[in-house]
Amino acid sequence: MNNQVQTNSYFSYINNLIKYTAGNSDQQILDRYSKVKAYLDTLSLDKRKNAVGFDIYIWLFEMFASESSKWSQALSSNYADGFQEQIFLLKNPSTALISNAAFNVNFAKMVNDRASLSILNGTQLDIFEHLLKDEFTGWNYSVVTKQQAEAAEAGPFDYINLYSFDVVHNPEIVKSYYQMLNPGGVLVLSFMNDNGNIYENGAEYSPYTEICEQLKSIDGSLLYHDYTTIGTSVAIKM
Amino acid sequence: MSYDAQKDLDYIEYNILYFMNIIGMGSQSMDSVTIDELVEAARSVAMVVQSSGRVENPSTQESDSTSPTAFEGVNSNLVYEAEPDHLYLRSQRIHLLSSMRRFWYLRQVALGALNRE
Numbered sequence: 001m002n003n004q005v006q007t008n009s010y011f012s013y014i015n016n017l018i019k020y021t022a023g024n025s026d027q028q029i030l031d032r033y034s035k036v037k038a039y040l041d042t043l044s045l046d047k048r049k050n051a052v053g054f055d056i057y058i059w060l061f062e063m064f065a066s067e068s069s070k071w072s073q074a075l076s077s078n079y080a081d082g083f084q085e086q087i088f089l090l091k092n093p094s095t096a097l098i099s100n101a102a103f104n105v106n107f108a109k110m111v112n113d114r115a116s117l118s119i120l121n122g123t124q125l126d127i128f129e130h131l132l133k134d135e136f137t138g139w140n141y142s143v144v145t146k147q148q149a150e151a152a153e154a155g156p157f158d159y160i161n162l163y164s165f166d167v168v169h170n171p172e173i174v175k176s177y178y179q180m181l182n183p184g185g186v187l188v189l190s191f192m193n194d195n196g197n198i199y200e201n202g203a204e205y206s207p208y209t210e211i212c213e214q215l216k217s218i219d220g221s222l223l224y225h226d227y228t229t230i231g232t233s234v235a236i237k238m
Numbered sequence: 239m240s241y242d243a244q245k246d247l248d249y250i251e252y253n254i255l256y257f258m259n260i261i262g263m264g265s266q267s268m269d270s271v272t273i274d275e276l277v278e279a280a281r282s283v284a285m286v287v288q289s290s291g292r293v294e295n296p297s298t299q300e301s302d303s304t305s306p307t308a309f310e311g312v313n314s315n316l317v318y319e320a321e322p323d324h325l326y327l328r329s330q331r332i333h334l335l336s337s338m339r340r341f342w343y344l345r346q347v348a349l350g351a352l353n354r355e
Contacts, residue, residue, distance in 0.1 A: 043350040051273045125241045126351045143239040146249045169337035202325035
């Protein structure tokens with residue numbers, strides 16, 4: 001499922017090199033995200049700049065909800081999920097925990113069909129169940145609260161997929177998620193580049209770097225970082 | 239099992255209260271404050287004071303200096319490029335603000351979910 005990209009662009013050449021399945025098509029993104037945006041608009045959310053800043057986690061549904069949005073037409077937006085799919089398929093886990101079911105329903109379905117799925121309780125799960133879940137049938141998952149996860153009272157899991165936003169407010173809690181891995185388990189953290197700031201002067205003081213330091217401090221852990229698109233960190237429990 | 243709005247809200251409000259304590263507003267009720275008040279208080283945390291006495295506020299890029307400085311007319315972010323203490327405080331303040339704003343937003347969404355029940 002390779003989306004349409006502008007020909008002769010940098011990403012059009014990359015598009016020619018890849019083939020993956022769990023990414024959302026342009027139409028799927030538009031249909032799902034516009035539905036979510038319509039629901040969120042009913043909540044009269046305070047979206048003034050002073051209230052929300054520019055937080056991609058808050059704005060993501062808005063960014064992709066318009067047919068004319070350049071974001072949804074960019075391969076880099078869609079293929080950002082390609083890495084989590086790749087790692088999931090390579091790992092081939094029996095048990096998995098994800099936090100981002102609403103952002104990528106296709107990936108959630110892939111995990112559901114191939115592993116024993118748990119989903120983290122939160123806004124993503126709420127939106128997924130309320131608006132997006134019925135697009136597919138055959139869902140079978142359990143729910144883990146963030147309180148349980150941060151006490152490492154769930155699992156164990158072979159594969160955990162989080163967004164940085166799940167832990168960046170308190171980087172230390174990433175260790176609790178790691179603790180829930182089976183030996184050989186994999187923890188994938190997406191959106192780790194802090195809009196590119198993690199590669200800039202001062203990054204050593206950022207909580208995004210602190211997340212990595214917390215994982216590196218664990219005996220027996222390995223940590224990798226893919227610096228393309230949104231930045232993906234992958235920890236392995238040896 | 240399915241989404242538990244109350245547990246989600248409990249988690250969100252726990253973190254908001256944590257941040258409110260950091261910025262000195264822990265004694266107030268969450269329902270009595272606005273995000274604007276929280277943002278303003280967060281911007282006042284650990285203000286950086288230069289030796290000239292000029293107070294820097296990287297979030298608003300304003301200063302309250304009454305005396306001319308070498309940095310007037312210059313992007314105030316440049317002040318922090320090579321100074322580790324400024325970089326550290328600036329980073330902490332930026333991420334305090336973003337986390338607070340995110341949880342405040344998520345609280346509204348969670349309350350919306352509770353109202354559906």
